[in-house]
Amino acid sequence: MPISSDVVARLDGVEKRYNGVTALDGVNLLLQRGELLAVLGPNGAGKSTSIGLLLGLMRPDRGQVELFGLDPQRIDARRRIGVMLQTAMLPPTLRVGELLRLVASYYPQPRPLEESAALAGIGDLLNRPYGKLSGGQQRRVQFALALCGRPELVFLDEPTVGMDIDARRKLWNAMRTLVAEGCSVVLTSHYLEEAEALAQRVIVMAKGRVLSEGSVDALRAQVPLTRIRCATDLDPAAVSAWPQVTSVEREGARLLINTSEPENVLRRLLDADAGLGALEVQRAGLAEAFTELTREEGEQQEAA
Incomplete structure (x- = not known):
């Protein structure tokens, strides 16, 4: 079956093993043009292997990998992507502006330097040596390097690690700008609120397999949990023993x-503590859905 021209990256039935250990077990993944896809999972889930395959850094043992319908190792595919990995070895003595000009020179139609710097919020760092920057500043420079070539697809692996809250929010806005321009973004992050705020679609992985996939709301709906927060002197251990209380x-x-039964638990809370106060009730967020999905997978693996 022909693949839509709107698909910019694809894994089809991909398997990958390292020394007999299965890193990916029949993974399917499609990324659409102009989509921000968050790939979530605990350590060892297969996220980095999936990205490495799409970047052409390794080959699958089985299955197909495509980037813009091409082999990911083709130079004409690679010139259409930008990459920000968790670690980057960059020349410490080069100034930030020099690094941007160098990386931009590898692309056919790069952004103007000032535009890249403004998007990443590093306009005040252009004359600073890279090695003299803080960890958070270096991450912002790495983000600028990922977008300076005007890529059609950007891979961001834990992009906001080491950043303060203000810098993180600015980077979120920059990601939204890229998507608004039609750029696709693959985001991996341990900050689940980051995926919840940004992603149009989320894939949850564990032990080399895709557990769930869909919008944030769709994933939340799979886990019928409600969060109740209240001021009370009740003993947490006693409450945790109540029926329908998950944690x-x-x-x-x-x-x-x-809880999976908020009405029953609320009624019991009010009966047990007449002084109950500061009561808040909200549906579980992505963090709770992620925890529940990966916990269920672990339990199924142990039962097998």
């Missing part, structure tokens, strides 16, 4: 309760 945490004077 309980103490946060100072408050309890944070996850």
